[in-house]
Amino acid sequence: MSDCCKGGTKLVYACSGGSNVGQIANEVAKNLTTEGFAKMTCGIALGANLSGFIVSAENADKNIVIDGCTVGCLKKVFENHKISNYDYYVITEMGIEKNKNFVIDLEDIYRIKELIKTQGNKI
């Protein structure tokens, strides 16, 4: 959780889906959190309409939304809640092909994480 009452809250969500790209999204979100760039929270809780997660997403200074593929499940969750204050990334649009073998290249995680940090440093 963010420090009490301080601003500049960036939350990060990953689709964490059942494919290599879903899991890359998850790893990127974890890395952004451990490096202190953003706070990972639960996209599925938003999908489940849990009030605390909805209010937190609405009130965050910025949300970072990472989908694995163009099915865009997480984006649809945000759209369903009419939450628009987010930066959006899709792993398959960053040069990684979706598959089910779950072989993940750590260099891909690093590259995407750094890209998001560069683009997301606007607040």
Added chain:
Amino acid sequence: MIIKILGTGCPKCKQLEENAKKAVELSGVNATIEKVTDLNKIMDYGVMMTPAIVIDEVVKSAGKILNPEEIKKFLI
């Protein structure tokens, strides 16, 4: 009605609690106000910013100090 103020005890959390008390007075509803300071319990609500206000187990706001009039709207 049960109103919970989530926060670890900073001045802004205390201000939200005071505002909630005023909102209860203004609205005339029968409500009790509880403070939740345990971080794990706060996180169970999915709240990522404090202070937060929970009314009958529904989180209404997080990361903001609502004024009494704003809180009153949730009570009536």
